[in-house]
Amino acid sequence: MNYSEKVMDHFMNPRNVGEIENASGVGQVGNMKCGDIMKVFLQIEDGRIVDAKFKTFGCGAAVATSSMATELVKGKTVEEALQVTNKAVMEALDGLPPVKVHCSCLAEEALHAALWDYAQKNNIVIDGLKPPVEDVEELHHHE
Numbered sequence: 001m002n003y004s005e006k007v008m009d010h011f012m013n014p015r016n017v018g019e020i021e022n023a024s025g026v027g028q029v030g031n032m033k034c035g036d037i038m039k040v041f042l043q044i045e046d047g048r049i050v051d052a053k054f055k056t057f058g059c060g061a062a063v064a065t066s067s068m069a070t071e072l073v074k075g076k077t078v079e080e081a082l083q084v085t086n087k088a089v090m091e092a093l094d095g096l097p098p099v100k101v102h103c104s105c106l107a108e109e110a111l112h113a114a115l116w117d118y119a120q121k122n123n124i125v126i127d128g129l130k131p132p133v134e135d136v137e138e139l140h141h142h143e
């Protein structure tokens with residue numbers, strides 16, 4: 001299998017691994033098929049993501065995409081963060097092998113789940129944000 005240099009870099013040296021204590025939003029999703037789990041923590045101040053971290057029982061592609069996704073959302077408003085789709089993450093990583101595309105959905109969905117958690121806690125509505133799913137396999141793949 002061929003992975004881009006960027007994917008290899010984010011897999012070998014993942015950014016933002018860990019937890020945020022008292023995070024503004026926490027989201028966890030899994031993929032029943034491969035059994036992988038992803039948890040994303042967001043620190044949000046004045047509607048802007050000031051920090052993002054993740055923890056995963058996931059494959060290498062899940063690690064690389066979450067590393068990139070958390071990098072991309074930092075500094076963005078919650079609305080802007082919705083533009084960080086699995087497709088955008090894959091583009092930033094110079095692509096993923098087709099059989100690994102679903103792994104990037106884990107990162108996107110965990111991010112959305114964390115934003116949802118933040119919105120619920122603060123009683124706000126984030127335009128375009130859908131309620132999270134527990135199992136990303138239920139989703140239509142946005143390939």
Ligand code: FES
Pocket residue numbers: 031034035036058059060061062100102103106
């Ligand atoms: Fe499960 Fe990649 S194989 S997230």
